[in-house]
Amino acid sequence: MTTIVQEAQSPAPSPFISLYILDASVIGGGILRWASSAEADGGNIRYEGVEYPPLNFAVEGFAWDGDTPPRPKITASIASDGGLPSRFLDLAIGFRGGQGALLYRIRTFARFLDGHEDAGTGIEFPRDLFIVDRILALTKSSIQWELISPLDLPHCSLPSRQALRDSCPWIYRHWNADSGQFEYVPAGSQGCPYTGEAYFTKNGEVTVVAANDVCGRRLSDCVLRYGSEPLPYGGFPGLKRGNI
Structure with missing residues (x-):
């Protein structure tokens, strides 16, 4: 690629x-x-x-x-x-x-x-x-x-959202049973950009059923979908556990 x-x-x-x-x-x-x-x-x-x-x-x-x-x-x-x-x-x-x-x-x-x-x-x-x-x-x-x-912006601190180590906040696509197609939130509006045809369950297991395609929001879920490509992961995996 x-x-x-x-x-x-x-x-x-x-x-x-x-x-x-x-x-x-x-x-x-x-x-x-x-x-x-x-x-x-x-x-x-x-x-x-x-x-x-x-x-x-x-x-x-x-x-x-x-x-x-x-x-x-x-x-x-x-x-x-x-x-x-x-x-x-x-x-x-x-x-x-x-x-x-x-x-x-x-x-x-x-x-x-x-x-x-x-x-x-x-x-x-x-x-x-x-x-x-x-x-x-x-x-x-x-x-x-x-x-x-x-x-x-005055008094602006980054990130301007909660920093979570093990959870991506982007909105993943949703299967619409009526239309038989996925519905997407644009990536620029907090939507996940994944549009691939490989499907995985919330637990990271391969599935052939599009309706069962659910992201578990872990970094590993992003790797499953993108492999070695740059990951659009929205979490902060570099954060240390415990108090900062």
């Missing part, structure tokens, strides 16, 4: 892709998704079963400069009616300018997208997370937001 580093260092890597998730559900809005480009045939990009339509937008300032967390800026068109532009405008007007919404950036290569050579592997660079801080500019044609890193 080709890793993200191997693909990046390849003499002829597949096209680099950036996907974005703006999660405004934390402030009462919805979840918006878009991509930096479209498929070669003009269709929408799909990744891990989710569709990302192309959007006319620009980003800047994601790179870290020394010890200071970046404050990226994202500019999106709101000139057309309907679709993402209208939803951006609704967010700016109806939800405090979007302040507090979470922006996730997913970076990967075309070969790992749905419908491509290594589809379903979930191979990507570590996801970026930023928080919408304020609107810098709002005109009839565009909106520009400034983002901040969670590290910039």
